[in-house]
Amino acid sequence: MPRILIVDDDLEIRGTMASLLRRQQIDFDQAENLRATRSALETDNYDLLLLDVNLPDGSGLSLLPELRSMANPPEVIILTGKGDPEGAELAIEGGVWDYLVKPASIKDISLSINRALKYKDQRDRSIPRALDLSRMIGTSRAMRECFEVIAQAAVSDANVLITGETGVGKELAARTIHVNSRRAKCPFVVVDCASLTDSLMESTLFGHRKGAFTGAFADREGLVRQAHTGVLFLDELGELPLAMQKSLLRVLQERKFRPIGENREQESDFRLIAATNQDLEELVDYGTFRRDLYFRIKTIRLRIPPLRDRREDIKPLATSFIEQLCRESGIKTKVFGSDFFSSLQDYDWPGNVRELGNVVERALVAAGEEKFLYAMHLPKDLRIKVARSRIEQGAAMADDTSSSCLDIVDFGADFPSLKSFKRMNERRYLEALIRKTGGDVPQILTISGLSRSHFYALLKKYELEA
Structure with missing residues (x-):
């Protein structure tokens, strides 16, 4: 029998939902705030959460991020009394099943509940297909989400658009x-x-036919035809000129094309996977990328996160690179000094995984015949940037020490828990950052290292505005 957790601070709403679930003979529990919800999730398994947005704490x-990190997360239906477009966007990005604004009709709520439970049951019954991820390394939540999209794309022939910064591994994902x-x-x-x-x-x-133009000394088969039955991978799609975008759109629609100098059309049964480090929606707005082509390409959208947003993957990636380089060079695998990975962790990796591979290779060369790899073997420019970053962070913490200590002393008998203290200082950090940047969101994201969705979730959490 399915189990549902009703999360709402309004007793009347909880009573209405409880009555609805009793009539459908669905087992349920109730929680009035985040603390009670987390406690319930720790002790019981639920198939569905009916979740309010504005809770007392x-x-x-x-x-949502906590739920997604669970081994078998429940589905989520948002029930909120205050419709908010940004909140709806965050909720959908967070993987919720539905977003309903109170007062929603009992019929709509019941229909959404039944659909979500049916989907959850089917998802639990399905046997996940084992993926060959031998070349993709990552245990972070961000990469696990990527693997889920890769699994969906693998069982389909739909077009795929892979986005992400330079060096994150878009071709490897393809x-x-x-x-x-x-x-x-x-x-x-x-x-x-x-x-x-x-x-x-x-x-x-x-492709072209012999004599089609000056220099065409022989027939040439084009890459579209070479991809017949396989995959055509268009890397750096945002660089494609508008004239070729129109031609590509027709090929995607018809799977037919005409080589230069040829009278008859040819066919190619290929699957398209495209990648770009540019914002195609922005290019569409600027008029440099066709809107109809953009919508046709992005049937499945896969975003590869930058390395700075998944720092827990740095150590396994670096270890894999070193082991591979040692095998290829025919030398014994190096042993890592305690300061090696801490230096890698404190660097921002603008070049992402590609830069990490280059850095560890340079470290291996610098180590020569030495058994251990230490931070001193890393490139000097990286070590300088790490040292600067650590000094700046230390100075910032020192600036806040006096006020923080005074605040702790002033707590008196109401001394907070560590969790509460962290929450208070997280809010202070955001307030200070918003003041420093004047609310410039791109600058805030760059400085803080937060993703856009995480940043807006924190704004909601602390009722701040940027």
Whole structure:
């Protein structure tokens, strides 16, 4: 029998939901705030949460990351008395099943509950397909979410758009989708859109016939045809000129194309996977990328997070790189000094995983025949940046020490728990950061290292504005 947790500070609302669930013979529990909710989740397993947003001790949306990190998370239906477009966006990004604004009709609530429970039951019954993730390393929540999208993409032939900063591993993700798909034994053809010149782009993609233009001394098969039965991977898609975007759109719609100098059309049964480090929605607004092409490409959207947002993956990635380099060089695997990984952790990695691979290779070369790898083997420019960062953080903490200590002394008999103290200082940090940046969100995200969704969730949690 399914179990539901009703989370709402309004006793009347909880009573209404309880009555509805009793009539449907569904087992349920109730919680009036975040603390009671977390306690219930620690002791019981639930299939569904009916979750209010505005709770006495914080925003219900702050629970979503915690729920997603659970081994078997419940589905979530948001029931809020205050409709908020940004809150709805955060909720949907957080994976909620539905977002309902009170007063929602009993019929709508009941229908949403039944659909969510049916979906949860089907999800629990389905046997997850084992993925070959041998080349993708990551145990962080952000990467586990990526693996879920990769699993969805692997069992489909739908177009995939992979986004992320330079060096995060977009092509590796595309190849991982390919090797786990039904087309795994078929070609994987890479097109670097940034390296194609306007004059050669059409010939490169669609091919040409001998004599079609000056320099066409022989027939040439285009990359679109080479990808027949397999995958056409368009890297740096945002660099594709508008004229070629129109041609590509037709190929995606018809799976037909005409080589230069050829009278008849050819067919190619390929799957499209595209990648870009640019914001295509922004390019659409600027008029440099076709809206219809954008919507056709992004059937499945996979965002690879930057390395600074998944620091727990730095050590296993670096270890894997070192082990591979040692094998290739025919030398014994190095032993890591205690300061090696702490230095890697304190660096922001603007070049992401690609930069990490380069850095550990340089460290291995610097270590030479030495058995241990220490921070001193890392490139000097990285060590300087880490040292500067540590000094700046230490100075900032020193500036806050006197006021923080006074605040602790002033608590008197109402001395807070560590959790409460952390929460208070998290709010102070956000307030200070918003004042420092004047509410400039991109600057706030850069300084804090927060993702946009996490930042807005914190604003909601502490009822702040940027």
